Amino acid sequence: MTAPFPTFEAFSGCRGDTFEVAGPSGTVAMVLSTVDKWGPGEFTLHFHAPRESLLPQAIYHFQHADLGAFDIFIVPLGPDEVGMRYEAIFA
Numbered sequence: 001m002t003a004p005f006p007t008f009e010a011f012s013g014c015r016g017d018t019f020e021v022a023g024p025s026g027t028v029a030m031v032l033s034t035v036d037k038w039g040p041g042e043f044t045l046h047f048h049a050p051r052e053s054l055l056p057q058a059i060y061h062f063q064h065a066d067l068g069a070f071d072i073f074i075v076p077l078g079p080d081e082v083g084m085r086y087e088a089i090f091a
Contacts, residue, residue: 005070006067006068006070008035008037008041008043008090010067011032011035011043011045011067012035014032014035014064014066014067015032015033015034015035016031016032016033017031017032017064017065017066018030018031019031019032019047019062019063019064020062020063020064021049021055021060021061021062021063022060022061022063023053023055023060024055028049028050028053028055029049029050030047030048030049030062030086031047031048031049032045032046032047033046033047033048033082033085034046039091041090041091042089042090042091043089043090044087044088044089044090045072045087045088045090046077046085046086046087047074047085047086047087047088048080048082048083048084048085048086049083049084049086050083050084051079051083051084052084053083053084054076054084055074055076055086056076057073057074057075057076058073058074059071059072059073060072060073060074072088073088074086074087074088075087075088
């Protein structure tokens with residue numbers, strides 16, 4: 001069952017938390033690294049995953065211990081020193 005979609009405030013309280021993401025080859029653990037608000041109801045999420053966990057741009061099913069389950073469209077941004085970076089924008 002899918003929970004109501006979390007708000008900016010809900011995501012803000014989850015920085016550093018791990019989200020389980022259902023990928024085509026199995027579950028990928030992603031850590032929410034930043035939550036940035038840039039307008040009324042508009043915000044951006046950035047996640048890090050292991051470098052070898054490349055997921056193409058698509059909608060994925062996310063699961064979080066407190067926020068529940070929901071779907072997010074993510075875009076890979078490329079690797080950095082932490083791992084593979086992903087972005088989701090809500091406008």
